Amino acid sequence: MKGRKFLSSVGKHWLVLILILGTLLLMTSCVPGAPAPPAEPIKIGAILDFTGFVSDWGPKCKAGMELALEEANYEVAGRPIEFIAEDGASDPTTSLEKLKKLVERDNVHISLGPLLGDCHLAVADYAVENKVLMAALYNGMTELAPKHNWVIFPTTCYAQTIPMGWYAYDVLGYRTMVTVGSDFTAGWDYVNGAADAFKERGGTVIQQIWTDMATADYAPYLATVQKADCVMHMIAGIMQAERFELQYLDSGIGMPTIHLTQDGHHTPPVLVDYGDKVLGIIGESSYLPTLDTPVNNAFAAAMEAKTGMKPGGEEVNSYVVTKVILAALEATGGDDSFDKLWPAVLAVKMETPQGPVSFDQNGVALTDMYVSQVQKINGEYVLVPIKIYPPVTDPRL
Numbered sequence: 001m002k003g004r005k006f007l008s009s010v011g012k013h014w015l016v017l018i019l020i021l022g023t024l025l026l027m028t029s030c031v032p033g034a035p036a037p038p039a040e041p042i043k044i045g046a047i048l049d050f051t052g053f054v055s056d057w058g059p060k061c062k063a064g065m066e067l068a069l070e071e072a073n074y075e076v077a078g079r080p081i082e083f084i085a086e087d088g089a090s091d092p093t094t095s096l097e098k099l100k101k102l103v104e105r106d107n108v109h110i111s112l113g114p115l116l117g118d119c120h121l122a123v124a125d126y127a128v129e130n131k132v133l134m135a136a137l138y139n140g141m142t143e144l145a146p147k148h149n150w151v152i153f154p155t156t157c158y159a160q161t162i163p164m165g166w167y168a169y170d171v172l173g174y175r176t177m178v179t180v181g182s183d184f185t186a187g188w189d190y191v192n193g194a195a196d197a198f199k200e201r202g203g204t205v206i207q208q209i210w211t212d213m214a215t216a217d218y219a220p221y222l223a224t225v226q227k228a229d230c231v232m233h234m235i236a237g238i239m240q241a242e243r244f245e246l247q248y249l250d251s252g253i254g255m256p257t258i259h260l261t262q263d264g265h266h267t268p269p270v271l272v273d274y275g276d277k278v279l280g281i282i283g284e285s286s287y288l289p290t291l292d293t294p295v296n297n298a299f300a301a302a303m304e305a306k307t308g309m310k311p312g313g314e315e316v317n318s319y320v321v322t323k324v325i326l327a328a329l330e331a332t333g334g335d336d337s338f339d340k341l342w343p344a345v346l347a348v349k350m351e352t353p354q355g356p357v358s359f360d361q362n363g364v365a366l367t368d369m370y371v372s373q374v375q376k377i378n379g380e381y382v383l384v385p386i387k388i389y390p391p392v393t394d395p396r397l
Helices: 002-030 058-069 092-104 117-129 143-145 157-170 185-201 239-252 266-277 294-307 311-332 338-346
Strands: 042-048 079-087 108-112 132-134 150-152 176-182 204-211 230-234 257-259 282-285 351-353 356-359 369-377 380-389
Touching: 042 058, 042 092, 042 157, 042 257, 042 311, 058 079, 058 294, 058 311, 079 092, 092 108, 092 117, 108 311, 117 143, 117 185, 117 266, 132 311, 132 338, 143 150, 143 157, 150 311, 157 185, 157 230, 157 282, 157 369, 157 380, 176 185, 185 204, 185 230, 230 239, 230 369, 239 266, 239 311, 266 369, 282 380, 294 311, 311 351
Parallel strands: 042 079, 042 108, 108 132, 132 150, 176 204, 176 230, 230 257, 257 282
Antiparallel strands: 282 369, 351 356, 369 380
16 A cells, blocks of 8 residues: 555656656747857958059959958858958969968968969969869969869950950051060960961061060160051059050150050059040950949949049959859858859859850850040040950960
């Protein structure tokens, strides 16, 4: 009898315990859960030039990137974005050191830049070995494309200038040409893209002059210029290009000029410095702030509000490659691993301030190119499009 009472008592205690546990579970399920831990940031690195001979381009590129990130509120696919900019110092060795720092210390999987062709080649193998998605900021070397980890916008250095060679022969009627270019890898490609296209049409390049990157006085080079129908030039860096062009215009040589990468050098502030001296000069551009499209009008207004100046090629290229990366990250759901991000980049199609853009299987952008001319409209010096060429592919790929 006592045994049955003991077992009955134990059963009651178990019943009470079960009821208590059930109540606690019910109460727990009704209490709001603790906040989820914040998402890990996506780190986007940038190798820009704040020092060195193209230091005037670094702040412009950075402003374009920042505008794209600001429009996204520094967030994509629910993940915050941490932007880390480093100074590549216009130097291949420094650019490689900065990429290693971004990858090995900051755990970056995406690098915007570097800018210069020599720097592209210096970092290329390391970027492939470490599966870093790279973005060229102002065209890219043809040698990068087969590596399949570079966003090359708006195209390769060589392909960008091909239409200018056609235009010089077909429209301007030139038959002989002298070229002047900065003596570095991208400089050779910019000049030779147009020169080769000119020769393919039947023209003759009678002389090619290559200038030191840090030249202050171009008079010795100008003294060697031979007689031709035109002088086509590409001098790297805004200040260097302005120095060359002003010295050429004052030299008395008198032959008409063609300005390659005109949009990168004939920026709105520079055109004010030139004044009427450059009216009518024709060149090749990948972007013109005067393009009257809704996307470009919105971009140009936003960039001018941010920097106080109308944008040029440096700002827009950096803005677009950043937007491309953001679109690809959105498509991957915020997965910034190379294996997921690269195919997402290749699938991007969007309207940009430069026009519609898509990508080939090498990561080279397909977008329009422009023949541009300096004009004075309503008292303002501006670059205007006088011919649009559809996307041109690099014949060496």
